[in-house]
Amino acid sequence: MTRINWFPGHMHKARKEIAEVMDEIDLVIEVLDARLPHSSENPLINQLRRNKPVLKLLNKQDLADPGKTDDWLDYFNDQPDIQAIAMDQTQLKLIKQIPDICKSFAASRVRSGRPVRAMIMGIPNVGKSTLINSLLGRRIAKVGNEPAVTRHQKRYSVHNGLALSDTPGILWPKIEDQDSGYRLAASGAIKDTAIEQDLVAGYAGQFLIDEYPLILMQRYKLDRLPDNADELFDALGRKRGCLRPGGHVDHFKAADILLNELRSGKIGRITFETVVEWEQKRIAAEQAAAEEAAASSAQEKDE
Incomplete structure (x- = not known):
């Protein structure tokens, strides 16, 4: 398989901008693709969020395999400081509940009458801009069915106590797992010219x-x-x-x-990956790292 690297210059800039303003943020809203919840989960976000709570929205759930989506929700919701919800853009009642869910992460700011500051993040073409427009009740963010439509960080205000920051869809510098690269490309997160x-x-x-x-x-x-x-x-x-x-x-x-x-979604509701698959990959990676460390240690002793 061909390894996919795709990290345009504006994404490098976005990464620096996000790091600079993270101290001013109360929580992160991470939009994932429900068809590939792990592959669309950007590892840079864990590095950048500095233990801020995260609301993970598994968007496009109407295109995903329902049983596998339930498994991924259980997986994410078992992790500390994370709440996961499956959704799609037709679920307007659920979308209207998102500000209240965000406020539950920052009760002290709510009590003091200050807006809760949320940064919305996610890979390209996962539905961030459409979600922002739904939350605001008006067309503010540019929407396009292609990657990298949002190029600059923007700030919006929601009148019901949520201050929302939008960021460009950022990919990480190197997609280490080959399956993830092809899944991202198949879903449309990576431009067709990248591979x-x-x-x-x-x-x-x-x-x-x-x-x-x-x-x-x-x-x-x-x-x-x-x-x-x-x-x-x-x-x-x-x-x-x-x-x-x-x-x-x-x-x-x-x-x-x-x-x-x-x-x-014309083919049907499909999900590219399972929790079990990724747990097996994680265990294999840890074993490989341990074996490499043991081999390196043995070599040092021989020298």
Whole structure:
């Protein structure tokens, strides 16, 4: 697999700006993609928030696998100073409750009559700007179905006691886990120019074959489950008329259909990752680090 690095200059600037104003913030609102809750969780936020409480909003839950979303909510809510809620932009009643939830994290400021200061953070294209517009009840933040629409930090005020700061969607300098990189790209968090589309579509296609075969077959009316992504694009392309002269399937067009329908939810409600998977990866990483430290220590003794 190709390792994905994507850290534009404005994101480096945003990281510095966030660090500078964090002392003035009472809590962080982190917007995650419910389809990839861990991969869309920016490790830089834990470094920058300085033990501030966090409200994690698993946005786009209407596109995600409901059972797996429940597992992720349990996982996050078991952690100290974190509250997690699943939502989507149609749940206006729930969105209106967010200011009160934020105020519960800073009771002393509420008692003193001062606004609770919240910074909204998240990776690109996760729905931050749409959420801000919903909270404010008017179109203030620029919205776009592509990464990196917000480029500069902005401050807004909510009249019901919440002072809200918006930040650019920031990715971390290097995406260490290859699965995370491809999942972010498949979801649309990373611009299509950052990695070849056929690689991303191939990853997504194989994932659907392995994890959501029935949904895949129903969506594209397949008679049998393809063995691999190439077979999937061939079958999908023939179903959708993606043909070149001579009857050859245009796999690029077929891949584009798959990615667009995956991102829009037309394929069905899917989640790219599970809590169990990431716990296994964490344990394996800790074991590898321990073995590396032991080997290094042994080498020092031999020298």
